[in-house]
Amino acid sequence: MTETTTTPGGAPRFAVPGRIAVSEQAESTWQTATLTEIRRETPHAATFRLAVPRWAGHLPGQHLMLRLTARDGYTAQRHYSIASAPDDSGHIELTLDRVPDGEVSGWFHTVARPGDTIDVRGPLSGFFAWPGDRPALLLGAGSGVVPLMSMIRHHRARGLAVPLRMLVSARSPEELIYAAELGAETTRVFTRGAPAGVPVGRVTAAHLAPLLAERPPDGWEAYVCGSNGFAEHVSRLLVRAGQPADRIRIERFG
Amino acid sequence: MNVTRGFTGRAREHDPGLPPGQYDARDDWPVLSAEVTPDLAPADWTFRVDGLVERPRTWDWDAAHALPASAYEGDIHCVTGWSKFGVRFGGVSLDAFLDVARPAAAATHAVARSHTGYTANLPLTDLTGGRAWIVWEYGGEPLPAEHGGPARLVVPHLYFWKSAKWIAGITLLDHDEPGFWEGNGYHARGNPWEEQRYAGD
Numbered sequence: 001m002t003e004t005t006t007t008p009g010g011a012p013r014f015a016v017p018g019r020i021a022v023s024e025q026a027e028s029t030w031q032t033a034t035l036t037e038i039r040r041e042t043p044h045a046a047t048f049r050l051a052v053p054r055w056a057g058h059l060p061g062q063h064l065m066l067r068l069t070a071r072d073g074y075t076a077q078r079h080y081s082i083a084s085a086p087d088d089s090g091h092i093e094l095t096l097d098r099v100p101d102g103e104v105s106g107w108f109h110t111v112a113r114p115g116d117t118i119d120v121r122g123p124l125s126g127f128f129a130w131p132g133d134r135p136a137l138l139l140g141a142g143s144g145v146v147p148l149m150s151m152i153r154h155h156r157a158r159g160l161a162v163p164l165r166m167l168v169s170a171r172s173p174e175e176l177i178y179a180a181e182l183g184a185e186t187t188r189v190f191t192r193g194a195p196a197g198v199p200v201g202r203v204t205a206a207h208l209a210p211l212l213a214e215r216p217p218d219g220w221e222a223y224v225c226g227s228n229g230f231a232e233h234v235s236r237l238l239v240r241a242g243q244p245a246d247r248i249r250i251e252r253f254g
Numbered sequence: 255m256n257v258t259r260g261f262t263g264r265a266r267e268h269d270p271g272l273p274p275g276q277y278d279a280r281d282d283w284p285v286l287s288a289e290v291t292p293d294l295a296p297a298d299w300t301f302r303v304d305g306l307v308e309r310p311r312t313w314d315w316d317a318a319h320a321l322p323a324s325a326y327e328g329d330i331h332c333v334t335g336w337s338k339f340g341v342r343f344g345g346v347s348l349d350a351f352l353d354v355a356r357p358a359a360a361a362t363h364a365v366a367r368s369h370t371g372y373t374a375n376l377p378l379t380d381l382t383g384g385r386a387w388i389v390w391e392y393g394g395e396p397l398p399a400e401h402g403g404p405a406r407l408v409v410p411h412l413y414f415w416k417s418a419k420w421i422a423g424i425t426l427l428d429h430d431e432p433g434f435w436e437g438n439g440y441h442a443r444g445n446p447w448e449e450q451r452y453a454g455d
Contacts, residue, residue: 027439027452027453027454028452028453028454028455032256065451068258068261068263069255069256069257069258069261070257070258070261070262070263071257071262072266073255074263074266075263075275076261076263076264076277077275077335078335079334079335103263103264103277107258107260107261111259111260111261112260116258116259116260117256117258117259118256118258119256124439124452125435125438125439125440126438126439127288127435127438128288228284228285228400231285232285232291232400235290235291236290236291238290239290245289245290245292245370246289246371248289248290249288249289250287250288250289250290251288252284252285252286252287253284
């Protein structure tokens with residue numbers, strides 16, 4: 001073996017620091033949530049509103065863990081992003097894609113009805129949270145728009161002045177979640193189908209250029225959420241366009 | 255127990271290899287890094303062992319490959335819920351590096367760090383005795399960049415966030431120091447068999 005003269009790269013540091021301290025108690029306590037409303041968003045996605053009386057409160061971008069229990073005690077648990085903005089309603093909303101053969105999403109889309117109860121714990125993880133303090137550039141694909149929508153809703157509900165822009169990619173206008181709620185802050189990209197005159201294709205550097213040109217003096221904090229393919233593609237485009245890698249937060253499905 | 259009305263779940267296959275709360279990802283291997291995948295060529299990769307060791311040392315790609323080859327064949331478990339059975343990682347046992355660097359008697363913990371700056375903390379006992387590897391092959395092929403290539407740490411008996419991608423080194427300490435996810439609410443040790451997902455579990 002060879003001994004090289006390389007010196008260590010200094011003390012260990014976080015590449016992308018977390019945004020907030022998280023409550024250990026909220027993270028470790030399961031509580032019962034009651035389904036109060038189901039709203040269809042697209043042919044493959046629906047929003048599920050849950051009453052969680054002892055919800056500790058969350059920040060936009062956080063997620064929770066959800067558990068379904070069968071009669072024989074078998075459980076299935078999954079992580080889902082929270083779609084609703086923080087408020088004091090005692091309710092939170094999740095928007096779930098129907099995954100083919102999805103054990104948990106299948107139950108939500110075919111069996112669930114208001115009055116059903118499930119278990120949740122959270123909110124979890126401070127890494128993807130956005131407290132509304134820094135200018136943020138949000139990039140999502142498919143149901144990756146869900147945690148980003150929580151940020152947009154929070155921004156509107158509080159009347160925040162901090163710059164916020166979003167780019168969403170969907171297969172077609174019919175598959176675009178929250179389509180009616182998206183405003184001038186959002187750039188829409190359709191990958192498979194669109195009305196005549198609207199270009200079809202994946203996100204390119206040309207989509208990002210105007211957003212990056214609007215960069216505030218201290219730069220954007222970028223939040224990327226979607227499939228791994230989307231996250232890899234878009235994060236590389238961002239880096240190539242000059243966005244610092246340590247100001248790109250990525251949440252990938254899985 | 256709060257039974258979910260109408261929930262039956264998938265067919266029960268009693269699988270003693272599946273830790274509590276996990277499901278079998280089968281052919282999938284989800285990518286879950288929270289940062290941009292770095293462009294890191296093997297020629298630029300190095301691995302350093304320092305901190306409380308007698309002989310701090312840095313290995314480059316060729317020097318690391320000159321150590322005795324060792325493979326892990328078995329299962330891996332991700333804190334998000336999936337487990338993957340029967341994977342094969344090829345590389346070198348971490349013991350081979352530590353045998354050269356010689357941990358000091360006072361060393362009890364380690365921080366693993368990536369070339370991106372990502373960190374994970376581990377008790378030293380989880381890294382020794384043939385339980386941890388530095389790997390550059392997956393299924394006989396070069397480890398893909400999005401899965402941590404050119405080389406990553408693999409500590410398969412703990413949740414996989416401990417298995418730092420794009421591994422740059424480990425620093426031995428006489429105390430525990432939270433890493434990236436541990437500072438973001440995750441458990442200090444992350445034993446899947448005790449379902450240590452979050453702080454407080």
